[in-house]
Amino acid sequence: MNDLPVPHLVTGVRRETADTVSITLAPAGAEALEPFAPGQFAMVYAFGVGEIPVSVSRIGRRELVHTVRAVGAVSAALCALRPGARVGLRGPFGTGWELERARGRDVVVVAGGIGLAPLRPLVLAALDTRRAHGRLNLLIGARTREDLPYADQVRAWAHSHGALHCGATVDRPSPGWWGHVGLVTTLLNEARFVPENSTAYVCGPEVMIRATARDLLHRGVRADRIRVSLERNMRCATGHCGHCQLGGVLLCRDGPVIGWDRAASLLDVREL
Amino acid sequence: MTKNPAAGVLDRDGLSALVEVLIARGRTVIGPTVRDGAIVLAEITSADDLPFGWGTQVEAGRYRLVPRTDGAVFAHTAGPQSWKTFLHPPRERLWSAERAQDGTLSVTGDDSGQPSYAFLGVRPCDLRAITIQDRVLAGGRYPDQGYRERRTGAFLVAAECTEPGATCFCVSMGGGPAADSGFDLALTEVLDGAGHRFLVRSGSEAGQEILADLPHRPADAATRDAARVAVDEARDRMGRAMPPVDLRTLMGESLEADRWDDVAARCLTCGNCTMVCPTCFCTTTEEVTDLTGDHAERWQRWDSCFDVDFSHLHGGPVRASSRSRYRQWLTHKLSTWYEQFGSSGCVGCGRCVTWCPVGIDITEEARALHDERAGRLRHEQRKETEQ
Numbered sequence: 001m002n003d004l005p006v007p008h009l010v011t012g013v014r015r016e017t018a019d020t021v022s023i024t025l026a027p028a029g030a031e032a033l034e035p036f037a038p039g040q041f042a043m044v045y046a047f048g049v050g051e052i053p054v055s056v057s058r059i060g061r062r063e064l065v066h067t068v069r070a071v072g073a074v075s076a077a078l079c080a081l082r083p084g085a086r087v088g089l090r091g092p093f094g095t096g097w098e099l100e101r102a103r104g105r106d107v108v109v110v111a112g113g114i115g116l117a118p119l120r121p122l123v124l125a126a127l128d129t130r131r132a133h134g135r136l137n138l139l140i141g142a143r144t145r146e147d148l149p150y151a152d153q154v155r156a157w158a159h160s161h162g163a164l165h166c167g168a169t170v171d172r173p174s175p176g177w178w179g180h181v182g183l184v185t186t187l188l189n190e191a192r193f194v195p196e197n198s199t200a201y202v203c204g205p206e207v208m209i210r211a212t213a214r215d216l217l218h219r220g221v222r223a224d225r226i227r228v229s230l231e232r233n234m235r236c237a238t239g240h241c242g243h244c245q246l247g248g249v250l251l252c253r254d255g256p257v258i259g260w261d262r263a264a265s266l267l268d269v270r271e272l
Numbered sequence: 273m274t275k276n277p278a279a280g281v282l283d284r285d286g287l288s289a290l291v292e293v294l295i296a297r298g299r300t301v302i303g304p305t306v307r308d309g310a311i312v313l314a315e316i317t318s319a320d321d322l323p324f325g326w327g328t329q330v331e332a333g334r335y336r337l338v339p340r341t342d343g344a345v346f347a348h349t350a351g352p353q354s355w356k357t358f359l360h361p362p363r364e365r366l367w368s369a370e371r372a373q374d375g376t377l378s379v380t381g382d383d384s385g386q387p388s389y390a391f392l393g394v395r396p397c398d399l400r401a402i403t404i405q406d407r408v409l410a411g412g413r414y415p416d417q418g419y420r421e422r423r424t425g426a427f428l429v430a431a432e433c434t435e436p437g438a439t440c441f442c443v444s445m446g447g448g449p450a451a452d453s454g455f456d457l458a459l460t461e462v463l464d465g466a467g468h469r470f471l472v473r474s475g476s477e478a479g480q481e482i483l484a485d486l487p488h489r490p491a492d493a494a495t496r497d498a499a500r501v502a503v504d505e506a507r508d509r510m511g512r513a514m515p516p517v518d519l520r521t522l523m524g525e526s527l528e529a530d531r532w533d534d535v536a537a538r539c540l541t542c543g544n545c546t547m548v549c550p551t552c553f554c555t556t557t558e559e560v561t562d563l564t565g566d567h568a569e570r571w572q573r574w575d576s577c578f579d580v581d582f583s584h585l586h587g588g589p590v591r592a593s594s595r596s597r598y599r600q601w602l603t604h605k606l607s608t609w610y611e612q613f614g615s616s617g618c619v620g621c622g623r624c625v626t627w628c629p630v631g632i633d634i635t636e637e638a639r640a641l642h643d644e645r646a647g648r649l650r651h652e653q654r655k656e657t658e659q
Contacts (some may be wrong), residue, residue, distance in 0.1 A: 002414050003366075003367075003368070003381060003414075003417065004367050004379050004380075004381050005369075005379050006379075007376070007378065007379065028377065043409055045369075045570075047369055047371055047377055048369075048559060048561045048565060048568040049559060050557070050559045051557065051559075051570070069586075071586035071587075072586055075586075084375065085375065086371075086375055086376060086377035087377075088369070088377060088379055106351075108636065181534075198602040230588070231585065232583075232585065233583070233585050235555065235556050235557050236555070236557070236572075238412070238413075238414035238416075238417055239408075239412045239413070239414060240408065240409055240412075240414075240553065240555065240570075241554060241555045241556065241557075241575070242553065242554030242555070242556070242575070242577065242581065243556070243575075243583070245600070245604065245608070245612075245617050247603075247608050247611075248608035248610070248611030248612055249606075249611075250612055253412070253413070269527050269528070270589060270592075270596070271526070271591045271592065271593060271595075271596035272590075272596070272600075
């Protein structure tokens with residue numbers, strides 16, 4: 001259903017950081033949404049407050065997890081929900097990461113802060129289909145350790161020397177920080193990938209996306225194999241409200257995930 | 273559209289009969305009326321409501337009604353509204369939501385039923401604008417159901433243009449004063465020694481059926497010729513023209529032009545141009561609750577890319593400057609619209625020029641951007657030859 005929100009029950013709430021919460025949602029009645037692909041988003045409706053676009057951060061068989069940062073009225077209302085509360089969901093909308101594009105290639109996933117949320121289902125899917133890809137890298141940057149979502153999972157990934165090479169870095173270290181310090185792009189030096197035969201997936205603040213994509217391109221990753229997820233204030237998610245325009249791209253329809261071959265020139269223009 | 277459209281001639285009584293027949297068939301007839309010193313589209317109950325004997329004088333930032341001595345009814349140019357007011361209304365309820373005592377949520381759509389419209393006097397520029405909005409609102413993966421219902425249920429009576437205004441430039445946008453398709457009936461007003469009459473052609477089966485119910489006579493050669501001449505002459509009397517260049521490329525190559533600062537110094541970012549534009553479709557949403565707090569409604573209303581909140585993202589607006597907001601509007605209209613919806617978003621109706629409070633002229637801005645680009649290219653060539 002894409003016109004009307006389908007009622008969902010909040011079955012779990014987990015605080016990720018000081019301003020970020022993951023909510024687990026299951027259909028409240030018989031009606032359920034079509035399955036989501038990693039990278040796609042839903043319009044999440046907080047009764048009486050409003051509706052915002054949120055990517056899926058985990059895709060279960062019946063349940064979906066959305067990770068929300070409280071930055072406005074609707075996101076703050078969603079972050080304040082308790083188990084048992086109801087929200088409405090429309091979706092799935094937009095393009096996904098399309099892991100199949102990485103078949104037979106090394107995979108480089110780069111996340112900035114809460115940008116890890118839409119990338120998490122991609123990483124989980126890549127771990128499930130390890131044989132289809134080359135080496136798998138997950139590089140995460142955050143301002144501080146306290147701004148790192150899914151901290152336990154990230155730490156477990158970083159300390160397991162298995163299928164996934166995971167590195168994490170912060171701008172400002174606090175006591176007990178176990179990872180690197182500096183920009184997320186510095187982690188690319190340690191990552192295990194052959195640039196010419198890699199597919200990259202990048203999500204984070206625009207400035208971080210720009211720096212990471214340029215670095216990857218410089219190392220030899222093809223522009224169309226650098227997939228980035230962009231953000232604008234969508235009101236309808238169905239291509240009609242005009243709010244998510246970025247040049248000729250309607251991000252709710254042609255995005256949020258687009259190739260760097262298309263995104264590069266658009267992100268070069270100030271205030272586009 | 274039928275291949276050999278039936279044609280006839282209506283006189284003034286025939287026009288009255290057209291309105292009566294459409295109303296008798298349960299349609300809400302919308303046509304041009306005179307109100308508040310302008311031609312305003314509103315519901316009409318008889319042909320007497322139409323603006324007989326009124327014309328318009330327009331310029332950049334100026335619109336005046338002027339009386340005409342010839343009694344013409346369709347000799348006015350585009351008013352401040354367009355048909356989107358009815359097909360894509362300024363406010364629309366998307367859904368209602370109820371929260372029960374046990375916290376359960378229920379959401380219901382707004383299926384109060386759509387009116388069955390007949391639009392009388394649709395200009396060829398506005399016919400093209402409707403086709404463009406069709407692609408935007410009903411042509412994609414998620415058609416707007418309300419729009420689609422109103423649109424497919426609407427009966428369109430076009431009025432070919434015989435009196436273009438000083439701000440009109442449809443010919444340079446690939447259009448023109450003739451109505452070729454997309455209508456149920458098309459009228460061409462003829463005023464000469466043989467009297468005040470309308471050449472009428474049908475463009476659909478529904479049109480043919482209505483025409484059969486109207487008192488009319490077969491189209492004679494003199495009326496056909498007079499109608500053709502009037503429309504042909506209108507084609508040569510457009511008040512303005514876009515520069516004859518590929519506007520899509522021009523905009524794409526002008527994103528960093530200095531001209532945006534020039535126009536930003538004049539633009540009030542009031543959004544008038546987006547409100548009067550017959551293709552501008554952007555909307556925002558509002559959440560409304562009643563006093564109990566258990567009943568909420570989601571409303572959609574027209575929005576404008578000139579509003580600073582339009583590009584709001586946590587942390588602030590993406591387009592904070594007037595320069596970037598005017599650039600968004602113009603480049604969307606003339607260029608990125610192609611990527612999004614397969615055509616230009618401009619039909620050359622001239623409304624944005626007429627209703628801009630400071631008289632910013634889209635054709636003049638396009639020409640200035642063209643000149644600036646030409647200057648840039650000359651400069652680059654000179655530098656190359658010097659090297």
